[in-house]
Amino acid sequence: MNPLRIGVFLSPHRDNALLTANAQAAESSGFDFAAIQDHPYVPDFLDPYVLISHLAAQTRTLRFLTDVTNLPLRPAPMLAKTAASIDLLSGGRFDLGLGGGRSWPQIAGLGGPAWTPGETVNAIDEAITVLRTMWRPNSTATFPGKTYTLDGAATGPAPAHLVGIWLGASGPRMLDLLGRRADGWIAPLATPFETKPAAQDAIDAAARAAGRAPEDVRRVIQLVGSVTDSTRPADRPRSGPGSRPLRANPDQWARIIAEFVTEERFDTVNLVPELEQPEQISRFGDEVIPEARRLVADRLRAL
Template identity: 65%
Template sequence: MNPVQFGVFISPQHADIQRLREHVLTAEETGFDYVSIQDHPYSPAFLDTFALIGTMLGQTSRLRFVPNVANLPLRPPAMLAKASATLDLLSGGRFELGLGGGRLWSQIAGLGGPRRTPGEVVTSIDEAITVLRTLWTPGRLATFQGRHYSLTEAATGPAPAHDIGIWLGALGPRMLDLTGRRADGWVAPLATSYETKPAAQDRIDAAARAAGREPADIRRIIQPVGAVTDRVETTERPRSGPGGQPIRTTPDGWARIIAEFVQEERFDTVNLVPEDESVEQLTRFATEVIPAARAAIASS
């Protein structure tokens, strides 16, 4: 199994930029491994995710960043490859690429983007992965012709500082199959109900094996919503119901639940979605929950 890592989901609200900066710096100082930032370019309440990540990479030295997930219909893969490689080079290898096919089609279309069927979403992401990895391999002229994206004698490069992981926000069976065949990680969407997660894991594994890959090479990201509290409200790990249902419990309760996510459901990355995004909650999770969870995982 991959080493367990911990991230935090931070909302890119423009209304209080200083508060946003404080949350990122808190994550840097208290021990999170990475920060994930949602990418909804059509939302007037949000800053641009890639510009924000670039700025925050320049103000941190340890944290890794990942868009959760990059909106492919509004970010053509050739330019996404250039932006991702640039961020990775400037930060010394601290960028991973969460990638999604889009869902709010009227808002995407409102900015001039395409409307795609579920089948077209899968095809477009498959093609985008080809374009991204091609352009990250420098020193050649590349030609590729897909249904949605193409390259014509395109000069490739630059290479990123490290092999950027492509983590897919995958929900349906065809997207899960694609994750197993080609992706480096599965970001389990909040819309994924808890009872469907084991079957989704198995489907990814089967697709990976069929493609000659090791399932363990694909990172699995769970995104629990909740709060660190001084009394137990949530008594056990959610096994059914919506993925966005809040977990509210003590640090010891969180540690036990996280250990079960890791040991029983094979998730190796925990991306906290704070119910109350605050310095106090981020600090409590990083300093009280993460060490207890690592200890619980090691002893189980």
């Protein structure tokens, strides 16, 4: 199994001081990455790529992930340049979460396309090809796609590391594409917990059919909630909305994370804090993450 990674989801609101404090709290308390959403049609949201560049300059080890990039509003050839630039400037601390978009009326309001589900799958498939092609420098590329076209395009720059392409996906065609071609699955918050095991199996089957190992695809479970001092029972959610908040004490959180890793094969956890404050982020990092890592290691040794 891949090493456990734990991240925190940060909303790209306009409070620069709070955003910076949250990112620095995550770094100092042991989080591996911060995930930033991309909804350009929300007036009060900052551009996530500009924000990630800023936060990367305020941190030293914290990685960053778009969760997820709105592909309809970010053409793949230019997205390749942006992603490679951020990865270079941050010293290899960027990975690309990619999605086919939602809120189509708002996307159209910004001049974006209105893709059908089939067009969305094709666009993401082509985007993966374009991104990886443009990240191979010192060449020219031609790609006659339906959504994206390269015609003798000069490629580069190369990113500082092999940027992972992680897809937010739930439908059968997207899960098949993900298993065949992507580096990670970001399980959408909108999908119920009971649908996730079947999605895992679909990704595994697609990966094997493409000659890959299932472990080639990282798996991200996103958990909304808070760290509390409650002594009430708190169990791993097995059904119901993925966005339902989990309110649990540090020991309960650690046990729940260990169960998601060892029983449902998620190797990455993304905390979506109910309250985005440094104190809550630091508490999760200081009190939950070390115990979760210990429990995971103990359970894996016992298997």
